[in-house]
Amino acid sequence: MAEPERTERRLRPAPLLFEPSEAASDPEHFFDLESIEDPRELLTRATELTLAFRAAQDRAVEFQALAAAQLADPRRFDRLPASEIAERAEWTEDYAVKMIEFGESLQRGGGPDEA
Numbered sequence: 001m002a003e004p005e006r007t008e009r010r011l012r013p014a015p016l017l018f019e020p021s022e023a024a025s026d027p028e029h030f031f032d033l034e035s036i037e038d039p040r041e042l043l044t045r046a047t048e049l050t051l052a053f054r055a056a057q058d059r060a061v062e063f064q065a066l067a068a069a070q071l072a073d074p075r076r077f078d079r080l081p082a083s084e085i086a087e088r089a090e091w092t093e094d095y096a097v098k099m100i101e102f103g104e105s106l107q108r109g110g111g112p113d114e115a
Helices: 021-025 039-072 082-089 093-109
Strands: none
Touching: 039 082, 039 093, 082 093
């Protein structure tokens, strides 16, 4: 039996824009969501932001892994041990080792875009 054709479009995350400076003085302010009165519109915009933050987090983790792998590269004269990378990134040493390995796999694949 053939699989049904996928017609759903892939959601593209909304761009993350910097909060205006007045947002810092108003703890209730969050990307202007508090000003949206229509619950349908609020749900749509909040979902867009959720997807954007998830995508940003994934990208940031990939770049952390790349940096960790580069810092741990034995060919570097200023190579850092996993323990020091862990301290700098506020990770456990075990997690730093895993991130270094992940970064090495990203490097072999050509970077975060190809991972």
